[in-house]
Amino acid sequence: MDILTQASRLEALGNPTRLAIYRALVRAGHAGTPVGKLQEAIGIPASTLSHHLSKLCACGLAGQTREGTVLRCRAHYDVMDQLVGFLVAECCVDAAAACASEECDSPACG
Numbered sequence: 001m002d003i004l005t006q007a008s009r010l011e012a013l014g015n016p017t018r019l020a021i022y023r024a025l026v027r028a029g030h031a032g033t034p035v036g037k038l039q040e041a042i043g044i045p046a047s048t049l050s051h052h053l054s055k056l057c058a059c060g061l062a063g064q065t066r067e068g069t070v071l072r073c074r075a076h077y078d079v080m081d082q083l084v085g086f087l088v089a090e091c092c093v094d095a096a097a098a099c100a101s102e103e104c105d106s107p108a109c110g
Contacts, residue, residue: 012059018052025075032074
């Protein structure tokens with residue numbers, strides 16, 4: 001995985017408003033949620049939501065589809081899984097002895 005791509009995703013999630021938006025999208029499930037409902041849930045102006053959604057979409061964490069007059073937003077779960085995998089991929093690699101001795105309780109060491 002490209003470290004610059006993952007860094008841009010982490011940067012996008014580093015903003016508290018974007019993190020709240022992303023968590024709401026994750027909670028919505030694979031069906032996603034209409035942008036209006038998302039705006040109500042987060043409680044921010046439409047223009048602010050649009051700005052933050054564009055950042056999440058640009059880095060691949062989310063996407064939008066138009067369904068008639070409704071703009072539906074979805075989390076891209078495969079991208080989320082890649083990001084989490086990237087973060088734990090090398091867990092305890094340099095501390096193999098610690099993992100072997102059960103000092104590490106990370107699932108990645110399992």
